[in-house]
Amino acid sequence: MWQLFQFPLCPFSRKVRLILAEKGVAHELVRENPxxxxxxxxxxxxxxxxxxxxxxxxxxxxxGSQPIAEYFDETVDKMPMIHGNAVMRAEIRRLVEWFDExxxxxxxxxxxxxxxxxxxxxxxxxxxxxxxxxxxxxxxxLDYVDYLLDHRRWMAGPGLSLxxxxxxxxxxxxxxxxxxxxxxxxxxxxxxxxxxxxPAFRPLLGERMEVIVPPNHYDKVDF
Amino acid sequence: MWQLFQFPLCPFSRKVRLILAEKGVAHELVRENPxxxxxxxxxxxxxxxxxxxxxxxxxxxxxGSQPIAEYFDETVDKMPMIHGNAVMRAEIRRLVEWFDExxxxxxxxxxxxxxxxxxxxxxxxxxxxxxxxxxxxxxxxLDYVDYLLDHRRWMAGPGLSLxxxxxxxxxxxxxxxxxxxxxxxxxxxxxxxxxxxxPAFRPLLGERMEVIVPPNHYDKVDF
Numbered sequence: 001m002w003q004l005f006q007f008p009l010c011p012f013s014r015k016v017r018l019i020l021a022e023k024g025v026a027h028e029l030v031r032e033n034p035x036x037x038x039x040x041x042x043x044x045x046x047x048x049x050x051x052x053x054x055x056x057x058x059x060x061x062x063x064g065s066q067p068i069a070e071y072f073d074e075t076v077d078k079m080p081m082i083h084g085n086a087v088m089r090a091e092i093r094r095l096v097e098w099f100d101e102x103x104x105x106x107x108x109x110x111x112x113x114x115x116x117x118x119x120x121x122x123x124x125x126x127x128x129x130x131x132x133x134x135x136x137x138x139x140x141x142l143d144y145v146d147y148l149l150d151h152r153r154w155m156a157g158p159g160l161s162l163x164x165x166x167x168x169x170x171x172x173x174x175x176x177x178x179x180x181x182x183x184x185x186x187x188x189x190x191x192x193x194x195x196x197x198x199p200a201f202r203p204l205l206g207e208r209m210e211v212i213v214p215p216n217h218y219d220k221v222d223f
Numbered sequence: 224m225w226q227l228f229q230f231p232l233c234p235f236s237r238k239v240r241l242i243l244a245e246k247g248v249a250h251e252l253v254r255e256n257p258x259x260x261x262x263x264x265x266x267x268x269x270x271x272x273x274x275x276x277x278x279x280x281x282x283x284x285x286x287g288s289q290p291i292a293e294y295f296d297e298t299v300d301k302m303p304m305i306h307g308n309a310v311m312r313a314e315i316r317r318l319v320e321w322f323d324e325x326x327x328x329x330x331x332x333x334x335x336x337x338x339x340x341x342x343x344x345x346x347x348x349x350x351x352x353x354x355x356x357x358x359x360x361x362x363x364x365l366d367y368v369d370y371l372l373d374h375r376r377w378m379a380g381p382g383l384s385l386x387x388x389x390x391x392x393x394x395x396x397x398x399x400x401x402x403x404x405x406x407x408x409x410x411x412x413x414x415x416x417x418x419x420x421x422p423a424f425r426p427l428l429g430e431r432m433e434v435i436v437p438p439n440h441y442d443k444v445d446f
Contacts (some may be wrong), residue, residue: 046327046367050297060310066289067316074309086297087283093290102270144269 002027005041006051006071007034008209009176011108012065012100013051013170021200022079022165027053035121066096069162092156095148095163099170103141107179108138108170110134115177116212135179142185145146149187168195172204176214182223189223195223225250228264228275230257231432232339232399234331235288236274237392244423245302245388246295250276260342265330289319292385294427302386310439315379318371320388322393326364331393333357338400339435358402365408371411391418395427404419412446420444 004020004027006013015106022025032050045052045063053062062068073081082089111134114126145167148155155163171192174180180191195201196219205219217223227250229236229244247341255264255273268275268286276285278443285291296304305312327389334357337349368390371378378386397403405412419442428442440446 047321062313063317064320066320067313069269071309071313072314074312086294087285088291089297090285093293094286095290097287098270178423 001055003030003056004028005030005044005054006050006087007032008207009112009212010034010050011104011170011173011179012047012049014172015166016051016053016163017067017204019069019162019171021073021083022081023076023202025072025076028110052107057221061201065166066100069096073162081165083159083161084157088157091160092163094164095155095156097165097168103167103170104107107134107138107141108173110143111174111177111179116145117211119211123172131179135181138174139160139178139181142180142188145191149191153190164191164195168192168201172201176209176218177212178215181219193221193223225252226277226279227251228253228255228267228277229273230255230431231367232335232396233257233273234327234393234396235272235296237395238323238428239274239276240290241388241392241423242292242295242304242385244300244426245304247301248295248299258340266320268302288389289323293321296385304388306382306384307380311380312322312388313388315384318379319389319430320384322389326390326393330357330361330364333398334397334400338402339432342434343369354402358404358422361402365411368414369408369410374416378414387418388412390422391415391424394433395424396400399441400435401438405440416446 001018002025004013004016006017017029019025027201030137031192032038032052034041034048037048041052042048044054044061047063049064051065051162053068053069054060070079079165084092084093110130114131116132118124118126145155152158155167169181171188196205208214225243225248227239229240229252231254240252244250244406255275257264257271257273258263260271264275265271266280267277268285270286272287274288274291277283285294291422292304309388333353337354337357341347341349368378375381377383378390394403394411419428432438
């Protein structure tokens, strides 16, 4: 069986958990705090980052959310994630990069540092200037997603794709950390309500990170 | 014909130029400075980043080096870039991410900011502390590449792949900016000499960014 090394508020771990659940790939979760830099984990992934997926019997180690996503889309037919013609597939991958790199770097990562790592690891107070800026930029990102969803049924076009699951993974972490003001973002809110109601999403929303409490609406499909 | 919006010291533009040349895809180059945030360019790519590849007659716009790489690997058989079984392909994509994200963020981006953008755009002096740290980390990255090449013929395994072209694109930018001390890195140096001697690489090495002069060894295959 696959073992997924992950932690609850890692958006890339969440993305892989959604993919495995949607595709029906059996796996067990192993909690890993990347900041511990555990020797055995560094041996698995010299970058020291979650997620890592291991199948001991077959001797397979898969590292990083996008290589893992492509792997299962190539090997498991159920719920195709990167589909359509080559141009459509490029658009899905463009949006995956948008969320994994741009949204992560501008919003998710600073929120995780200020609201989670400073609390759990370095025991400092969050920098309110950085938090305010991340929340301002988060609002711009929601505007862009509103715009996409005004023109398309799903994030990348007519079909549900990896772009939706990637966006939902990152947005769920920001929402957990209390940085999203949903007022004025009806298209994204409606889309996210649909994503949250998928069976693959429920276990994620039920999980809690120690010490850090999400806002009341976090796990509700009606929010 | 494809038009590639790019600029000379953008490692992601270089990665795409290498792919197009290796696969024999005809294209013309359009110089784009992302920091100008030109309206027409922002309309093409709301992220405002190079590379963007446009085919006007067919109405195709491809954005981002990895979606572009996957697109041409799916549509052009010549010189397969992401090859082998699914596990091999995951290893190729892991290393592409390593260079595009980790090496870029820890070394290439700070070097570009300090040595290029401050000079061309904001007219400030480089921060020598940041430069020294980037050069120290660059050395660790070369150690890791040495280790890979001690165990494998090419970066990701027995076959030349996208991992090699991605690494070469980033390393060529760092080398242009004078941040690489090649002493003590024979495996990587030998590999890079082979990459530099490929016909696809020659036009890149012949190009110069205004104002910024590369070190003497930069375009030499024997260095």
